[in-house]
Amino acid sequence: MGECQKEIVPLPQVFYQQPTLELSKALLGCLLVKETNLGMAAGYIVETEAYIGPGDKAAHSYNNRRTARTEVMFHRSGLAYTYQMHTHCLFNVVSGGEENPEAVLVRALEPRYGIELMKTRRGIQDLNNLTNGPGKLTKSLGITMEDYGSSLTLLPLYIAKGFCPESISVGKRIGIDNSGEAKDYPWRFWITNNKFVSRHQKSEYEIKSTKC
DNA sequence: TACTAGATAGACT
DNA sequence: GTCTATCTAGTAT
Numbered sequence: 001m002g003e004c005q006k007e008i009v010p011l012p013q014v015f016y017q018q019p020t021l022e023l024s025k026a027l028l029g030c031l032l033v034k035e036t037n038l039g040m041a042a043g044y045i046v047e048t049e050a051y052i053g054p055g056d057k058a059a060h061s062y063n064n065r066r067t068a069r070t071e072v073m074f075h076r077s078g079l080a081y082t083y084q085m086h087t088h089c090l091f092n093v094v095s096g097g098e099e100n101p102e103a104v105l106v107r108a109l110e111p112r113y114g115i116e117l118m119k120t121r122r123g124i125q126d127l128n129n130l131t132n133g134p135g136k137l138t139k140s141l142g143i144t145m146e147d148y149g150s151s152l153t154l155l156p157l158y159i160a161k162g163f164c165p166e167s168i169s170v171g172k173r174i175g176i177d178n179s180g181e182a183k184d185y186p187w188r189f190w191i192t193n194n195k196f197v198s199r200h201q202k203s204e205y206e207i208k209s210t211k212c
Numbered sequence: 213t214a215c216t217a218g219a220t221a222g223a224c225t
Numbered sequence: 226g227t228c229t230a231t232c233t234a235g236t237a238t
Contacts, residue, residue: 049231058231069222084221088232105231135232145221175231215237225227 008033008042010158016078020095020102023077024050024189025207027093029165032109034141035156041117041141043109043131044162047190047197049173051092053102058179061101072149073101080157082148088135091143093152093159107174107188109137110196133198167192169203 008031018026025048033042051059053073060083061073072081073094081092081103096102109131111118118130118140131137138144147157169192176183186204190197 051231060231065223067223083231085230086221086232087219090231092231103231107231133233173231178230213238215235217235218233221230223227223229 008160010153010155010160013078013153015159016076016093016095016152017097020050020052020104021187023093023095024048024104024187025168027104027106027159028168028189028191029162031112031160031162032091032106032137032141033113033158033160034143036142038142039114039117041114041121042160043111043113043118043137043141045106045108045159046110046194047106047108047188049105049107049189050095050187051103051105052187053096053100056185057182058173058176058185059101059103061103064101066101070101073103074099075149078152080143080147080150080152082138082143082145084145085135089138089144090134091138091147105134106137107134108132108190108196108198109140110194111140128195132196165191165209168207168209170205170207171201171203174199174201 027045030045053061054064060070077095079094081094083090092103092105131140152159169190170186171188173188
């Protein structure tokens with residue numbers, strides 16, 4: 001409302017061609033946008049996890065498992081990989097390039113645009129509880145299985161430039177306790193001290209941002 | 213902090 | 226047909 005949204009445009013394909021771990025960090029601070037006939041909803045990405053293909057037991061594509069569900073992971077980077085989990089839909093960014101099935105899970109957002117719409121979709125008023133989890137953010141933005149395989153460089157679902165985080169924390173991934181040694185890999189990234197992260201956890205280390 | 217129910221798609225036998 | 230799962234919300238301890 002009254003805010004200047006003119007500069008919100010999708011990031012180019014080349015953005016998605018960096019290595020998955022780099023992409024996971026680069027996505028922090030970016031704006032995830034979904035436009036529907038109800039309006040636009042968007043938030044800054046504040047938490048991600050990397051899932052690195054055939055060698056990662058926690059990844060759906062472990063051991064190059066190629067099924068109807070994981071098919072899109074084998075396609076080009078920058079596509080949306082949505083996945084139904086219990087009653088929720090989770091959103092991943094395909095990475096790694098053709099025939100290299102990697103992905104970045106977006107775990108939490110900081111609400112930015114369309115906040116009233118998000119509250120309506122979630123049926124709650126608490127801003128702090130709106131998008132602080134992978135299932136919550138998809139519901140807030142209206143991301144569904146219909147977005148499976150869509151390009152993030154095109155409307156209605158896309159990622160745009162946001163801000164540059166001062167510090168990034170690194171730790172173990174969440175919710176993959178049955179994945180053997182893979183559960184200890186430090187492939188979770190979040191913006192240090194951001195209150196919208198899904199879970200507060202001790203970081204293994206922190207990265208002071210030098211890019212942007 | 214710990215547990216449990218909810219309620220569903222996809223993978224596999 | 227059976228089992229598992231990148232989760233959430235609610236309740237009990």
